[in-house]
Amino acid sequence: MTSTQAEIDRSLLGTLSVLAWIGDPSEGHDIPYLLAYSVGDGPQGRAAGEAAARGLLEEIGLPIGDVVMDGTRNPAAFPVQIVLAGDQLALTLPGLNATCTAPEEWVAAANESGQAYFLFATRAWPEAVPGMPVAPETLQEFAGDEAVLTGSAHCVLAVRRIQ
Numbered sequence: 001m002t003s004t005q006a007e008i009d010r011s012l013l014g015t016l017s018v019l020a021w022i023g024d025p026s027e028g029h030d031i032p033y034l035l036a037y038s039v040g041d042g043p044q045g046r047a048a049g050e051a052a053a054r055g056l057l058e059e060i061g062l063p064i065g066d067v068v069m070d071g072t073r074n075p076a077a078f079p080v081q082i083v084l085a086g087d088q089l090a091l092t093l094p095g096l097n098a099t100c101t102a103p104e105e106w107v108a109a110a111n112e113s114g115q116a117y118f119l120f121a122t123r124a125w126p127e128a129v130p131g132m133p134v135a136p137e138t139l140q141e142f143a144g145d146e147a148v149l150t151g152s153a154h155c156v157l158a159v160r161r162i163q
Helices: 046-059 104-113 136-143 146-150
Strands: 016-022 032-038 068-071 081-085 088-093 096-101 115-121 152-161
Touching: 016 088, 016 096, 016 104, 032 046, 032 088, 032 104, 046 115, 081 104, 104 115, 104 152, 136 146, 146 152
Parallel strands: 032 115, 068 152, 081 152
Antiparallel strands: 016 032, 081 088, 088 096, 115 152
């Protein structure tokens, strides 16, 4: 961020939520994924929240699109952090944090690999209410949508553990 840029008003995002899942292990796809998204309930509406998400990602240096940033090389200096304590997962970004309970299979996959694939969607997802289960088909429909994928920041992050 240069000194002439204004800091993004994070309150415009509204509720930031995270969702953890893995692919289908029977197909050799047991990567732990973590998706961050706004539910679109910010004070100036969904469009302002989506613009704030794009601005936030730009501010912290995460490109939107098909570039996958490697946050495992110097995790302490990377702007996005994942900390796992038991099955409780905490996601931290500059000026923001969110938590969720990770499924047992996510915890096992993250413990085995030491990393997770992280997406920060700029599109709001009001149907995925924090604390409520998301059907696999609903998750696939959102997270597999080409517009969502190309409108997201992508990173591989180290998963730090607190015992």
